[in-house]
Amino acid sequence: MKYRIDSYVETGADSLNLSADAQTSESLRGRAGGRVGYALRAGAVKVTPSVWAFYAREFGDTSVPATVRLAQGGDSCTVTAHASPRRDSFQAGAGISLGGPAGISAYLNYNADFDLENYQDHSIGAGVRWEF
Numbered sequence: 001m002k003y004r005i006d007s008y009v010e011t012g013a014d015s016l017n018l019s020a021d022a023q024t025s026e027s028l029r030g031r032a033g034g035r036v037g038y039a040l041r042a043g044a045v046k047v048t049p050s051v052w053a054f055y056a057r058e059f060g061d062t063s064v065p066a067t068v069r070l071a072q073g074g075d076s077c078t079v080t081a082h083a084s085p086r087r088d089s090f091q092a093g094a095g096i097s098l099g100g101p102a103g104i105s106a107y108l109n110y111n112a113d114f115d116l117e118n119y120q121d122h123s124i125g126a127g128v129r130w131e132f
Helices: none
Strands: 002-005 018-020 023-026 029-037 040-042 045-058 064-070 078-083 088-099 104-114 120-130
Touching: 023 064
Parallel strands: none
Antiparallel strands: 002 023, 018 064, 029 045, 040 045, 045 088, 064 078, 088 104, 104 120
16 A cells, blocks of 8 residues: 655744655555454344454555655755654454344444554444445
């Protein structure tokens, strides 16, 4: 997957506004692991709790430079920083899905993505589906 962030200029800080160059990055991520779920019946509702765990590895470019400068100062004050996230991470989560009558279903998922040193990402996803 290729990511691109267009260049931009900040506003509202007068002479301290920053101008950022465009950035591009490519990502290729592989995962190994599994997901386990078990369907239960509670009357007319199908309840499926599940858990998952994955080891993930980034094979793409992990060092993406970001160059910024004072918008009014030209190149007299330019800073280039390189973020180098870890290539290896661990992903784990749990969720539940409910399937009801009339084609209506819903789900709620929690997912955590973290490496062994300094990165954590937590997310919650929810949705409703109606099949007709």
